[in-house]
Amino acid sequence: MSSTSLRDWLLASITQRFESSADLELGDYIFSNSLFHSIAKEQVEFMFAHQLEIIEHLGQADAVNELVAHCIDSAKRYTYERNQFVNFTAEYDELQTAEFTDFVHQIRAALQKSKTEAGLEAEMVAVLKVHHERLRLIMASYCVTYQGGNLKENPLLQTVPCEEYSAEFQLSVLGLELGELFEPVLDIGCGTKGTLVNYLRERGVASFGVDRLVPESPFFFRSDWFDFDYSSQPWGTILAHQSLSTHFIYSYLHQPVSIEKFGKLTMKVINSLRAGSFLSYAPGLPFFENQIEKVGKFEVTRQKISMRLPEVEQIAYSTKIYRMK
Ligand SMILES: C[S@@+](CC[C@H](N)C(=O)[O-])C[C@H]1O[C@@H](n2cnc3c(N)ncnc32)[C@H](O)[C@@H]1O
Incomplete structure (x- = not known):
């Protein structure tokens, strides 16, 4: 043989x-x-x-x-x-x-x-x-x-499976129109298939994804989001649909030992944005956004998610954090 x-x-x-x-x-x-x-x-x-x-x-x-x-x-x-x-x-x-x-x-x-x-x-x-x-x-x-x-x-x-969603669904939850995205786009926790990245690329938007389970390719980085080098280029828009913030909330509620790590990671992410561009994520992170609003450098906007999600009413919104300078 x-x-x-x-x-x-x-x-x-x-x-x-x-x-x-x-x-x-x-x-x-x-x-x-x-x-x-x-x-x-x-x-x-x-x-x-x-x-x-x-x-x-x-x-x-x-x-x-x-x-x-x-x-x-x-x-x-x-x-x-x-x-x-x-x-x-x-x-x-x-x-x-x-x-x-x-x-x-x-x-x-x-x-x-x-x-x-x-x-x-x-x-x-x-x-x-x-x-x-x-x-x-x-x-x-x-x-x-x-x-x-x-x-x-x-x-x-316990079993907590990880769902992946259509690109249209993700954009609708994030409350985003294609025309408002600055390039290059980075999708954090883009899923194993990188659905949103592929959708954006097919529409001519320069986009990349990072995920610990996505197969490595020229547009996808197979990496833990804690290890990824966000400063490799100044990102136009960073997206994170039911990924980074979901895990940050989980840590806030159940794993105090990791809260600081998520706080630092989110800071690293927003600091890697070009001035004027934004990080868009859902669900919302009220405990983090309260702090970030006090830092002059960032502006936070929130948009209610239109679907009825009574059990998570307090975080059922999408957020954009703009880097102002
Ligand atoms: C609920 S899925 C959402 C995927 C995609 N954003 C969507 O909405 O379809 C969360 C994704 O985050 C990724 N993920 C979770 N923890 C991660 C980590 N530490 N580093 C990189 N990716 C991670 C998972 O592999 C999974 O693909």
Whole structure:
């Protein structure tokens, strides 16, 4: 088998493991961790049939790094798709990198030890058990650090899916007309498909998107919004429909430990605007806007969202923050 096909198989087998757990929730990960300890028969068969080639492949640092990066990427996507308010910080990236690297080394060691297919299966189950128990600890530590309280009822383990909306809907909630956008436009938390960015580009508006889950391309930056370099160019208009402000509100209500981080990020965003241009977002951030209105440099305007949203009446408005100078 060619090394490219082997590499593709290994990457695909990781993807397939996550897909086979598609029906499970983050809570299962903590409280029913054993559900993740098994391995598909076909995967063991393949590994045993290509034992020596896989051992050789996993002996190369580049191959291990690529596989680890794919594991982390898939694990983050799996987690974020289940609860959009989880956001692994740099220390958790380090923990996950260490754990997935060890996981790959343990797989190689299991292959080296196994003389039979049944033996390999038993070794792999043992590797998966240790690996998932450690990942469970990492996840549990994240939850209690960021939301405290009883792990059993931790809101970060509940399912909070992330909706994506049509471009027309987003513009209507933000109360924006195409003609009032200054270029270049940056859409923060643009979604996995970058729907609004694509819509604007099709209409000749120079637009870019940033999102932790969007595939990287010339117009899309795959990045955490905390890490993105907003000063790479002076932005004409920055948009954030149900993204930055939704997460800021969540943090304000439930994760005091992150409020300052969101405040600083929003300041960084509005400071990266060209003078005269604006950040437009929904829902509103009354607790942040009150503060920003006191800073002479910015002007805040608000517009009620026309849909009836009684349960979130106080924040059911879109905001524009203009940078005046
Ligand atoms: C509710 S969706 C809204 C997407 C889009 N704005 C729309 O209205 O269709 C929120 C988006 O924010 C992104 N997101 C959440 N946290 C993020 C972070 N820390 N860095 C970058 N993107 C993030 C998610 O990946 C998701 O695509």
